[in-house]
Amino acid sequence: MSSGKKMWSAALLATAVLAVTAACGSGSGGESADGKVKLRFSYWGSDARQKMTEEAIKKFEAKNPTIDVEGEFSDFGSYYESLSTKVAASDSPDVITIEIRGLREYADRGTLADLSGKVNTADIDAKVLATGAIDGKQYAIPSGVNAWSLVVDPQAIEAAKQKMPDDTKWTWEEWAALAAKVTAESGGKVYGTQQAFNPAFLQIFAAQRGEVFYNGNKLGVSPDTxxxxxxxxxxxxxxxxxxxAAKSAEVGAQSVDQSLFATGNGAMGMWWSNQLGAINKASGKEVDLLRMPKIEGATTGGMFLQPAMFYTASAKSERSAEAAKFIDFMxxxxxxxxxxxxxxxxxxSSKVLAAxxxxxxxxxxxTLAFLDKVKGELADPPAAPPKGASAMEDILTRYSEEVLFGRMTPDDAAQKFITEANASIAG
Known part of the structure; x- marks a missing residue:
């Protein structure tokens, strides 16, 4: 996702589900003191995102002088807890930013409005747009797209006396071998790569083995995979x-700012493509994006486009027309x-991208050049996952660490992960 952080813990997810279920109306919005319509817009992010969003809001208000937009901003870690509390209190924001992992959680409980025909989506790729639709209703409009990719520091590869890989045909074995050589050549000062536990990584790997991550309300990933x-x-x-294992778990729980790249101790890693700028800034270097390695003989690379986030509207909002107008503007x-x-x-929007x-x-x-280069190889964007998918990264990370620390055999961990994951998404 756009944040690169874990979403909800299982406990927080349970709280959020109960909160959303309890929702029965909306006390959002109203009128400003000067008689203008007040529209509430919730979103998460960094200080830089808040600054640019407030600037965009001012531009919208200048074009729509009868509407005041009140931004409700928080960091990613507290965003969903705050949102679920507001929804439970019948105080949902009019416009809500949400991730694909949480989309079905809210849509299936009647929290979100159907935006079909209310926002111009003519310039959005139909397959990308479809990721925001559930049961024929367009609950969410994608803000932009990215892809889970391999990030590499060419300088670190060169310093280790290695050649940049041919990412059109490299394998997982070649990637691991390159990582080992980088670490060895640096005397252990620079690791070849850092571990990644994001479900997107497993989804790509599973696709290369002919498997889907989700098969309805069950996992499609086999124990062998x-x-x-x-x-x-x-x-x-x-x-x-x-x-x-200990250092990998520590680094894996951190944001890009605390990655091995940021400390000058890593040559490769995996992130969402829209995080490239943040990685460059954190590392002080110009890093590159590469295709993910493949299983020998795989007929697909498994990479896919995914919306970074969505704009949605509260189904209970008394300002649905203004909410749709604001989403259309953004x-x-x-x-x-x-x-x-x-x-x-x-x-x-292809027109906005061109502009x-x-x-x-x-x-x-x-990033744009990379996505243009690989677009013909990308799989269709996946549909919104089942309810409970918000907890998947935490569950997957926990069992991955059990395996890496040697506390659980891969056979045992695979069976227990599948059982717990299936229980989470059973609906």
Whole structure:
């Protein structure tokens, strides 16, 4: 996702589900003191995102002088807890930012409005737009897109006397071998890569083995695929291509700002493509995006586009027309696009992307060029996952760490992970 952080713990997810279920109306909005319609807009992010969002809001208000937009901003860690509390108190914001992992949680409980025909989506790729639809209703409009990718520091590879890989045909074994050589050549000062436990990584790996991550309300990933995936991680630790289990768990729980790249101790890693700028800033270097490695003989690379986030509207809002107008502005107005640029993913609207393309910073130009290069290879964007998917990253990380620390065998961990994950998404 756009934040790169874990979403909800299982406990918080349970609280949120109960809160959403309790929702029975909306006390949002009203009128400003000067008689204008007041529209509430909730979103998360960094201080930089807040600043640019407030600038976009001012631009919208200038074009719509009868509407005041009140931004309700928080950091990612507290966002969903705050949102679920508001919804439970019948105080839902009029416009709500949400991730794909939480979309069905809210849509299935009647929290979100159907935006079909209310927002202009003509310039959004139909397959990307479909990720915000559930049971034929367009509950969410994607802000922008990204892809889970391999990030590499060419300088670190060169310093280790290695060649940059040919990412059109490299394998997981070649990636792990390169990582081990980088660590060895640096005397252990720079690790070849850091571990990643994001479900997007497993989804890509599973696709290369002909499996889907979700099959309805059950996992489509087999125990054998999980064991093969963990075997790659175990090999990285054994060869010192990555830090040991303890350090990997510590780094894996941190944001880009505390990654091995940021401390000058890593040559490769995996992140969402829209995080390239943040990685460049944190590392002080110009890093590149590569295709994910493949299983020998795989007929697909498994990579896919995914919305960085969505705009949705409260089904209980008394200002549904104004909410739709604001979402339309954030998605389709080139002036909004020139303010927001790629902060919420590369713009989903092809017209807005064309309008801001030359204004994107170098790292985002690089991301755009990379996605253009691989677009013919990408799988269709996945549909919104089942309810309970918000907890998947925490569950997957926990069992991955059990395997890497040697506290659980891969066979045992695979069975227990599948059982717990299926219980979470059973509906």
């Amino acid at each position: 999980l064991k093969a995936w963990w075997a790659i991680m175990q090999e990285l630790i054994k060869s010192k291509g990555s830090p040991d 998605i389709n107005d080139p002036e909004a696009g020139q303010i927001i640029l790629s902060d919420r993913g590369l713009p989903a 801001v393309k030359d204004k994107l910073p170098p790292s985002d130009q690089k």
